[in-house]
Amino acid sequence: MDKKKSNSNVVKFNRWGYIFLIPFFVTYIVFSLIPLFSTIYNSFFENYRSGLKQIGPNFVGITNYINLLSSPEIWKYLVNTLIMWVGGFIPQITIALLLAYWFSDPSLRLKGQRFFKTVIYMPNLIMASAFSMLFFALFSDSGPVNQILLSLGFIKEPFKFFQYVIASRVLVMLMNFLMWFGNTTILLMAGMLGIDSSLYEAAQVDGATASQVFFKITMPILRPIFTYVLITSLIGGLQMFDVPQILTNGRGNPTDSLTTVIMLLNRYLTSKDVGRGGALSVFLFVVTGILSLVVFRMNSSKDKD
Structure with missing residues (x-):
């Protein structure tokens, strides 16, 4: 009888667990799953507005995908996106690893850790739109940066940051780095503090150096969290939109070098081109899935080794 009662209690507790999961599944189905299938469905139709006239919806099969993949601009914008993501992620993960290692090393006994942790995380709380407006004001032709360079005699006339491809991309990379390195530091530090x-x-007793301890103990144990950070950063990087959109007023200048894939998607949606917008969304979903799977497989193979 006691076993039957305990089993019935377990079933009751499990039932309550499923009940508490219902809001999540309802929210996921309504706001994620249904829009996903709707986007895939609309990608097979010609459906756009030409002036005041609505064209479609007309079933065209995979024509939208053929036109998208045969267009050189999609590959150019994908390369733009990856360049700006990689350029911001490399210093982000480097600085985050250093800070996380310093904050989690008890032998250093750093003072004021709570203050510094709060300070490095604060840029993550600032909206990307506000960050973009700040940088636009700082690096404009008559902005403080140009005024300082002129007063120091480094330049004779204002440097037009937003008219050069490298300079404008570096600004986007710098903003992405400043906004996200604090969040990455907290995640990596949480993983390091969990290491025994x-x-x-034991490594110190064996005479291991600091670099050996870091690369032979810390990094292998930290690899699951490092993989999570890399994949989530990759997903966020491929969805880069707000910073280049506001910084260039949606034009992606100079010479479309700052135009990202999501900015192109926004143009399709603004022009009510639902069919090509759906095809581009599915394309981005597939690319994100493939790259994330590659990153995950590379790190899981290292775990097996």
């Missing part, structure tokens, strides 16, 4: 200190003590 006895491993470090």
Whole structure:
């Protein structure tokens, strides 16, 4: 009888668990799953507005995908997106690893850790639109940066940051780095604090150097969190929109070098081109899935080794 009662209690507790999961599944189905299938469905139709006239919806099969993949601009914008993401992610993960290692190392005994942790995380709380407007004001032709360079004699006339491809891309990379390195630091630091200190003590007894401890103990144990950070950063990087959109007023200048894939999608949606917008969304979904799978497989193979 006691076993039957305990089993019935377990079933009741499980039932409550499923009940509490219902809001999540309802929200996911309504706001994620249904729009996903709707986007895939609309990608097979010609459906856009030409002036006041509505064209479609007319079933065209995979024509939208053929036109999208045969267009050189989609590959150019994809390369733009990846360049700006990689350029911002490399310094982001480097600085985040250093800060996380310093903050989690008890032998350093750093003072004021709470203050510095708060300060490095604060840029993540600022809206990307506000960050973009700030940088636009700082690096404009009559902005403070040009005024300082002129007063120091480094330049004789204002440097037009937004008219050069490299300079404008560097600004986008810098903004992405400043906004996200604090969040990455917190995640990596949480993983480092979970590592058993006895491993470090054993390594010190064996005479291991600091670099050996970091690369032979810290990084292998930290690899799951590092993979999570890399994949989530990749997904966010491929969806880059707000910073280049506001910084260039949606034009992607100079010479479309700052135009990202999501900015192109926004143009389709603004012009009510639902069919090509759906095809581009599915294309981006597939690319994101493939790249994320590649990153995950590379890191899982290292775990097996």
